[in-house]
Amino acid sequence: MTTPPAPPQPCSLDPVVLDGWRWAPFLDHAVEALQRFHPVAYPVEEPFLRQEGATGSKANPVPVTTATWACSTDKLRQVRAACVEAGNAASVLNFVINPSSGFDLPFFGADLVTLPSGHLIALDLQPALKTDTQHTSRVWERLMPLWEHWQNFLPSGGPIPTEAEPYFSPGFLWTRLPLGDPGDDLIIKAVFPAFVAYLDLYLQLVREADPVDDERRQDLLAGQQRYVAYRAEKDPARGMLTRFHGVEWTESYIHGVLFDL
Template sequence: MTPSLPTHPCSLDPVTLPGWRWGPFLDHAVEALQPLRPEAYPIEPRFLRREGLTGSKAHPVAVTTSTWACRTDKLRQVRAACVEAGMAASVLNFVANPSSNFDLPFFGADLVTLPSGHLIALDLQPALKKDQAHTIRVWERLVPLWENWTKLLPSGGPIPSEAEPYFSPGFLWTRLPLGEQGDELIRSAVFPAFVAYFDLYLQLVAEATPVEEKRCEELLAGQQRYVDYRAEKDPARGMLTRFHGAEWTEAYIHEVLFDL
């Protein structure tokens, strides 16, 4: 079950989606964030929980999209977009957006179940890919984790060349089949990899110290490029549009998921 949280505005309310596959992952992240004393991140009520239908008129499938979000003194926004639509889709998109006052990468996790299988992506994503001062201390600690877990999981295949600047050398990307084999790999490899990646991220957050104003401006510009790219290329756009309509989806992408 999702850990109990203090009474607070509803962006910190626990996510409850019956049958949702990815609950234990969000549970771990929420609990791991508690020492940082998270506060609710402001989100309009219309984006906190949205229900709809997909499938045919003869066989409709209920869809629920919920949002969990917080902020801390070093993280501008930590948010989870959670979708449960039975056999049609089960999704957790979890992203930690750092404050530009600290030289930190983004944390990103995409955990997706579709009728074709499971799509898993984990990374500590750079704001300034070609800046060694920003990346080398992260890569030195992240790549050994990637080496440990990638050998247990099949490759997800190539990524578009235009996307490469927004991923790290520790980008863990895999496709798993539905059924017992995929479920076992999620338990034995994907979940502990998620824990290891997020624990490393929180260690980096704990160690981060404020940067000077010029560096802050460089980081903010890099973060803006990342957020703009993610908003433009969000692979969930088509799915969310089918579930909830184009107007709500575009507002959700730009005002919640990638709101910088």
């Protein structure tokens, strides 16, 4: 007689501890907000839960930690955070919510990156089917007021590549900020409340979402697969992670954890 598998464990309210990690308040808020959806742990293989490495010179190495937190709910296939802390070299939170194809929902995406050159900030509710107004119009009419408000406080990050446009909404909040002031001050006064507002809207859409029929599910799944394939191919963190942890680990992490659909 075989032993039945253990039930999934609830997600921890204290998922990632990285010394000196500036993005901890953002992930802590997201994890707390998700608890109302009764999340369970999403399976992540042991080598990708926490990986230690180093960067810098042999004479003066800088320790690096990359940690992963992931959960799922009945409407969200995978919610995951990739967290990197490498001292002055990098501090990163890449937080993505992948909806189930059984519900007509966009992706939630947040990239919060600190590098020696400054802070790179990106927030969006990203469409799976950008040209499908049934998928986008009800989202964008509620997202655009948030974008219009918060972009007044933040400088534009510049144009995005033409090939990326199908995977971003018109409410894509994208900025570059300097290290120190005023950049650090804007992270507290504008970036964090914008993150909260975008996530609150997304979770409201999740609460409102009803199941779709099989035909619509297949259309959404195809769109999600295109999105995930693009993100895996163009992941801007590939070079950084390769320097920190090597090619084999990085490619397995990108394709098997970050973008695993």
